[in-house]
Amino acid sequence: MAEKWIYWLRELGTEHNDIVGKKCANLGELTKAGFHVPPGFALSVKAYDRFMKETEVTDRLLQFLKTFKADANNVADTMKFEEASQEMRKIVESIRMPADMEETVKNHYSELCKAAGRENVFVATRSAGPVSHPGQYETYLNVCGSDDVVRNVIRVWSSTFNTRSVIARARLGLPLNYDPIGVAVLTMVDAKAAGVMFTVNPVNGDESKVAIEASFGFGEAVVSGNVTPDRYLVDKITYEIDEKVISDKGAEFAYNPATKEMEYKELPPEKRKLACLEEREITELTKIAKKVESHFGCPQDIEYSISGSMAFPESIFLVQARPESVWGKKKKESVLGKKTGWQLLFEKATTPVKLKTS
């Protein structure tokens, strides 16, 4: 029996980080811990490896690379990398998966469809590197039908040959023809709103707050920074909304059935400045954020999606959770020092309050 290369999310945990990539491992961990995560499965780095080695992909890539000469540290050569990337992606995407793999992926997909009670459920195929390279590889949304799922898994693999990944490997002197990653295939949430939350105030590191950003439609709009999201700062203990900024959100990232593509769609003027989250959703998100943080034991950066067709609170899904990268790493040093109440009182009594009055 060959080595296992495909997993249901519920089979995974953070310990599978190197096998399926961070994103899949974390989603698995969340699923196992009982959080509401869209159903899905993951292809491990082994799947990538098999595809590369059991088909003629590697040979053809190596063949092509024989004649490729460019200096990754020379900006003038960027175009050369760009052309090479296009060529290599063309090669990768033109080759079929080994038959048994294709069948297994399709079987998994049809399980997802069965669970969702629909014939052809929409899924997202997301890249998951063992080391986090946010935004380096690609993700494809609203993939539908088993052939399309297989095709898009290959497209995610092929994104390891996008220009910046190739340049990055060239700079590090790594082989250009091989960079194994995991792939997550997740049921799409028909998001009416989505966004990101931090379990710490990203501005000052205050861990008693959850900062929530949200925009209409799919979360990519917020993650990519393409729209200005609504922002909320919520107290973890009192659940009071301390700050609330409703922005002009301009456009939403949504599926266009006509083109079958995800597109930015201009919001009608009356909707642009509406709050995209309800108060109860804000409270629920805050509660979820607290639980995720306590599960992982450090401040988290969480992506969520709110389904437009499901009833609250089942409508809220987590699609990503990872350690918050700025405050989470700071060593917690004492801010007060070891002081008695009396010392603090004495300090207060002897320190005048400054007023800025000029």
Next chain:
Amino acid sequence: MANTSAARFPDPHDFKAPKELEGWEEMYPPQRLFSQDRAEWEKRHFWYQDKIHAPEPLYPLDDIFQEAWQIALSGYTTRVFCIPPAQGITQRIVGCYMYIAPVEPPPPEVIQEKAELFGKRVPYVFQNYSKLWEEWLKVFKKVGEEMEAIKVPQDLGKYVPDDQVMPIPRGYTDAHQLIESFNTIVNLIFRAWQYHFQYLNLAYLAYLMFVDTARKLFPGIKESTIGKMVAGADVSMFRPEEELCRLSRLAMGQRPVQEILKKSIPAADKLKELEKTDAGRIWLEELERVKNPWFYVSCGSGWYHYEGSWMTKMDVPFSYLKSYIERLEKGDKIERSLTEISEERDRIVEEYRKLIKSDDDRKSFDDAYNTVRTIYVFAEDHLFWVEHWLHTIWFQKIDEFGKVLTKYNVLAKPEEIYLFNRFEVPMLIEDLATAWALGEGTQTRGKYWQEKAAKRKKILEAASKWNPIPALGVPPTEISEPFTIMLWGVTTDTVGEWLKGADVDTKDLNELKGFASSAGIAEGPARVLNMLEDIVKLQPGEILIAKCTNPSWAPVFTNIKGAVTDIGGLTSHAAIVSREYGLPAVTGTGVATSVIKTGDIIRLDGSTGVVTIVKRANA
């Protein structure tokens, strides 16, 4: 040196009150006015209107509380507990309104001396607070009892009665008793105000220390959350309302009592009807038993004689009783749950505490919290005993002086006594006593006093129409005085607001900003209460708009959606009660009662301190 190019308010020595107020100065003692002889010192200070204690023009006799707190508050800071860089708060009256200034810091060597005394004296208080509080309450109740026992003879008699002459001569007449009694009551009120500040400065200081500590750990923590952490559930100020709840439950099931209390007739008639039935008389006995002290509650802040108390305006507690009984009949719960309040407080503290990462910090936080909790209850407890209980007794007694002066035509109406300051009232009394002693056919200067009273009344009316300037002089660059920061909320922002606020036409405002005193959002029709008597008009679900809400209004809070006030900071008497009831409140908006009209649909956000007029009633 003050920066002369900086934003500033007019020099108090150049500033003139409007001419309709002409003659206002003579109502107040000279030491309470700005003067050329102290000009240099006065110019160095920043004077802002004290809207907490004197939001309305000051009647000369009501000014006595202000004088008393100036001495007491300042003395405790400078000479008793010796808060090192802080000095007292000084007062001046301008156009019948009171302006106050934190006194500039003392010389460095004095700060040094004070630090030593502070270090010696203050820890003792914190270590022994619970014992000290028991002692305090005993002593304070004695002051009130002494005040209540003061004799104010209402009839001087044509001749002294026999029993004052023989067999054991009393030795002095009732006319003399009047003179002496007034001196006694003045002494007692000043002493009571000394006790008022016995632990208050330290309670405020501890609170500010805890705010600092919490802010260092949680930069974004709301002051309203800190308020919840330190608030006591079982404090004297809530007892009057608890007694009303108890009396309401007592009435339930006693048919006649329940029905009579529900009637829409004056309280006086209800009392008469209750007298007529057995059940009614039993209920009345219980009422009598709790009246002192728990009905000695001002209908306002306790600072103005015309506010009245539950004792003089029985309609107020009786309207609460009516609404409680109606709610009990519907099966509602009327009492605050003390356990819920304290459990919620403990949960908040514990959860924040858990977020603290360093062991040292957690220990310091615990210690800071225990320190503030030890003493903060004084800030809540003293309020009932001084401003409510004792002031109610004071006003009852002063009314009696007013009555006797009126009976002998020194005054035209009893309440005219409040138009004379505490140094002048003895003149009126002496005038009466002298005329009585001189014998038949002698005259007092009643006509002179009454004309003076009439003129002063006019000045005060004009003053209440004047919108006084928020501040005078140059804003300071730093403040050490704990009350200035905590009670009056003087911060960089407030000074800035005052500076620009002076020229805004309030009628055009659709959004007001105040302190986020109690979290939550409420939207609904506004009810502007200018006088507490308007309380009967209040409909369930309305948002209360008042100059200042007051703990004595507590029962109202079970019926409204939220509260907005003109005056008061986060720990003002108003904010405390709103938090206790879990009602959204915005305090210290400055202008809510003049901008918002009854019936306007407003939205208030007690977490951000913003009040929005959604729809005008007549728009």
